[in-house]
Structure formats: C-alpha cells, structure tokens
Amino acid sequence: MNRNLQHLFAIAEKPVRRIIGLMSGTSLDGLDVALCAISGSGMDTQVKLEYFDTVPYPLEVKEEVRRIFAKETISFQQLCLLNPWIASLHAQWILACLEKWGVKPEEVDLIASHGQTVYHSPKILHKLETFPNATLQIGDGDHIAVRTGIITLSDFRQKHIAAGGEGAPLALYGDYCLFSKKDEDRVMLNMGGIANFTFLPGSLDAEGVFVTDTGPGNTLLDAFARKYFQAEYDNDAAFAKQGTVSEALLAALKDNSFFKEPFPRTTGPELFSIRYVEQAQERSGTTDLGAYDVMATLTRFSADTIADALKSVLQAGKDYAVYVSGGGAHNPLLVGLIKEQLPRLNIRTTGELGIAGDAKEAVLFAILANEAICGEKIDFGKPGMPAITMGKLSFPA
Ligand SMILES: Nc1ncnc2c1ncn2[C@@H]1O[C@H](COP(=O)(O)OP(=O)(O)OP(=O)(O)O)[C@@H](O)[C@H]1O
C-alpha cells in the first residue's frame, strides 16, 4: 500500500484523532482554528475542543479578498493568485497557533479546511437554465498539506452540489452527530454573515432533521457599519440602538423571491449587498433615511427573516431550546428582536453544550473530515440534504 494511504488507514483506526477544523466565513473577520480530539463517528461522535483561536485577517488580506469577494466581475489573475496565497497564509497561521498551544504538527492527524468562499451562486440566485448550483472556495488544500506536513481535507462543498444540494448549509451533518439529544427537540442557530439553522428532532430520526440559510445575519450590518461609520461592525448594536425602524424600507427589503424559495435555500453577500439595500431604499422612497435608522432597519430585517424561517418549522405554542452561535450571537439587539417574536424560545449558547459559539463552525468541519475518514453517509431523506461524506484529500508528499 502507498505510504500516504497507510498513514491515513492508521489515522482511521486510532481511538482518538486530533483534527484541526478551519473556517473563514463570509464576514472576512478572520480564520477560526479549532484543534479537536475526536473519537467515534456518526451519532457516536465525541469531541473535545482542545484549543481554539481566531486569527484576524489583516487589513491587507481583507482588501485583497474583497477585490474578488461576491463580485460578478473580477480580475482572473487576482482569483488565480489568491488561491495559493490564502492557502499559504492559512498554513502559516495554523503553524503559529500550534506553536502558541505547544502542539507539534506531527501530533495532529488531519486538517479540515473550509477555504475562503469567494462566490456562492445557487440556481435560485443565477437563474440560468443551463448551469447548475455553484459555489467557489479558494485556498487550495495541497498548499496547506505541503506547508504544514499534515494530511488535509478541503473543498467540502462540491460533492454536496454534485449530489443535488446547493453546496450549503453543511452544518446539519455535524450538528446532527454532535448535538442531537434524545427526547429534546433542538434548534442550532448560527448567525454569521449569513444566518442558518438546523432543527434536530428529539426522536433522533435523520429524516426529521431540517436545515436552511435564513438570509442575512451580520453581512448587511457589517457593510453599512463600514460605509457610514468606518467601523468593521456594529459593536453591541451601538449604532442600530440609536435608530428607528423604517417600516417602508423593511417591507421593501423583505420583498425578494429568495424568501419564497422552498427550504433548504442558501444565499450569500452576492445577493445581500449594499446594492440590495440601496435598491430597496429607492423602491420604498427612503433614500434620505439617516444612518442610525438604516442600521436599526437592517437589524430588524435580519431578526425578522430568522424568526420567520424558524416559525415555519417550529410548532406554535411549544417551547424550544435554541442554541445560538456565530458573531451575531454577541449582538444583543438582534438576539432580543428574535426573542420578542418567538417568546417561547429558550435562548442558550452552544457553549452550554461544550463548544463555544465562535468555534462551532470550525469544529463542524473537523467533524466532516472525521466522517470522511471513519464515518458512513447519513441519509436525511430530503432533496438538498444528500447522503454523502465530503472533503478532498491532500497528502503532504
Ligand atoms: N459584540 C458584537 N456586537 C455585534 N456584532 C458582533 C459582535 N461580535 C461579533 N459580531 C458580528 O459577528 C461577525 C462575525 O461573525 P462570524 O465570525 O460568525 O461570521 P462568519 O463565520 O464569517 O460568517 P458565516 O457563518 O456567514 O460564514 C462580525 O462581522 C460582526 O458583525
């Protein structure tokens, strides 16, 4: 047997695998690095989050990525150059984290790299008959494997599309294995740039699992915080809290076919952009609205669309535990507005389940890699949620 395969085989047989999960999401705030000790697979998966850090993207990196991020027209050269550049930066940051934590690269079994999404274009967005659902994550796995010396799994989303999905959300595969609890219906709500949630039935029945993106989480808030206030985000909703919601603008923001598509539906900043808001302002005659009022309205827009999607799945009059994660969980106004609409939600954090909210998505990619090496495909029995394991293998040599 080839040495690489021998090594992989030995990893699959270990009682505990140390896997680094990486996530750098649509907010471009940084690279989340989670070193996990994982045993078992599927519903028997056990995870201990050993170390976690977010390496902030330096301004220069944000600027280079923004030159192509979610843009229909870009420099092809920029895309080509960024693919290995992002990978080598991620590799460099992984090695720095390992050094800080006192862990040697040879003590790590696998890296699970999400890569940097630069464009997400499901059919419901591009609406072109000829073309399939499509999504593109850069930061090639071969570069990470060679630079770190650690076997790397990457590019998780393509098989999801090949098997009939939109390439997202992938959270359900890890949420189901890790957070399902017998006799307790749970909702795992992640509010990153884009918000999504997984419903986990207390029956543990895979066919009862539900997942979808709901629409914007922080992406519009971040874009307008940058535009109006030269701030990276609306820290603790300080700007939005000073404004008043414009019902006219809110109605125009909600008037988009995305919100009528069947679940699971996915989206990104390709749709929910500054242009999206400006067009809604023009349609609703609110172009003169003050910056604080725009921020207040955008926060309500995120909260309402999250609450509406939750209402369509949860039974009215029943109590649910909702475990929140992602940066939006730190936004008190956003969380408060969701709670106002769904008073019977019992809002908790994934930290109460042992995984800090900021680390959750990175941990989920470590779980996906574990499933690819040791698990079996799980059949959720629904279109858009294919029964697959994911991730492409890169060997260091
Ligand atoms: N204290 C806070 N107050 C308000 N917003 C906050 C706070 N802390 C973080 N955020 C928001 O969280 C964002 C980062 O969230 P996160 O890291 O979950 O996004 P992401 O992983 O890039 O997104 P996605 O899940 O869509 O890929 C920030 O850009 C900011 O909008």
Ligand SMILES: CC(=O)N[C@H]1[C@@H]2OC[C@@H](O2)[C@@H](O)[C@@H]1O[C@H](C)C(=O)O
């Ligand atoms: C294409 C892409 O990168 N999508 C992200 C993004 O961030 C949140 C939401 O939009 C979700 O669909 C997805 O990430 C998570 C990890 C997922 O696939 O579940």
